Amino acid sequence: MNDDALRAAFARQEVEELDVYALRNAIDTEAGRRRRRRSLALTGGLAVLVALAITVPLLLTRGTVPVVNLLPVLDSSAPADPPKPLNLLLLGEDKRGGMDSARADTITIVHVSASRKQVYLISLSRDLYVEIPGHGKDKINSAYYYGGPKLVMQVVSKLTGVPLDGAVALNYAAMRSIIDTLGGVEVCLKQKIVSTHTNAVFPAGCQTLTGFQADDLARQRQGMSAGGYDRDRNGQRILAGVAAKIRELDLITDPVKVSRLLSVKGVVVDGPTSAVKLVDQLRPAVSAPITGLGGPGFHSATVDGRAVETLPAEASTLFRAILADDVESFALAHPQWVTAMKG
Secondary structure, eight states: OOHHHHHHHHHTOOOEEOOHHHHHHHHHHHHHHHHHOOOOOOOHHHHHHHHHHHTOSEESOOOOOOHHHHHHHHSTTSOOOOOOOEEEEEEEEEOSSSGGGOEEEEEEEEEEOTTSSOEEEEEEOTTBEEEETTTEEEETTHHHHHHHHHHHHHHHHHHHOOOOOEEEEEEHHHHHHHHHHTTOEEEEESSOEEOTTTOOEEOSEEEEEOHHHHHHHHTOOTTSTTTHHHHHHHHHHHHHHHHHHHHHTTTTSSHHHHHHHHTSTTOOOBSSSOHHHHHHHHTTOOSOOEEEEOOSSOOEEEETTEEEEOOOTHHHHHHHHHHTTOHHHHHHHOGGGBOOTBO
């Protein structure tokens, strides 16, 4: 499937259920192999790619990447392009009242360093007040409603100055299914959180969550000091937990396993760089740790009676750091922006 076909498939924005049973079989098979073989090397960059793609049970496409197209780039003997930083956009879709009302509930830039030794999840507030081409000024999450992932990519690139290599859109339902299929994921919290929806209590510290629990946690913002910013950090912790579980199960240690996972319905990356190319560029990475970054608190304004968010002054420094592939220096200089992944 060429780039144009991938983009056309994504533009249709059709909803397709992931074949969870195929993934479950893949995990069961690999779990058995893992007990017999514990010395396999793990390609961390691919863990990141697969984590981002399969943590969601619903992607806005029916497109898939044929296994035959993946195997050549997964072959360790295949020549790779010179490494460069990768910037992907991860969108959490919120559908209230049907498909026509879908908006981007979470917006995350995934920065993978050129060295493939560092991965950063950089959250942008869904309430940022921005210019949306053809629709005037509005909250950034509305761009998804107006033009889907493509328009959100355009808005985010203009806002940050960061060119994006691809985008993945996901739904809360997918997260539930995949986390349950993985057998739960560990999430570490800095403080106790009480769900305003279910009254469930998530204690401070590390805990293993089911898909339903992770979904519940990912929606919480009321009662937290930084509101939606704290919710975005919890989303980062959940994604990191999924990636860690994939590593723990050694699910992607060879081309066959990777192709099995990526052949699950709905796995597609949209943007100027094809999914196959992204896999090729991520292949050299080894055990990349995940660091979360986000605004330390509210930076609010009122426009036409609506509360909106604006970017803090430090954000421009962060965006320059992404372009310079030196996010580590920003994180060291701005610890208040860093998400504590271990509570």
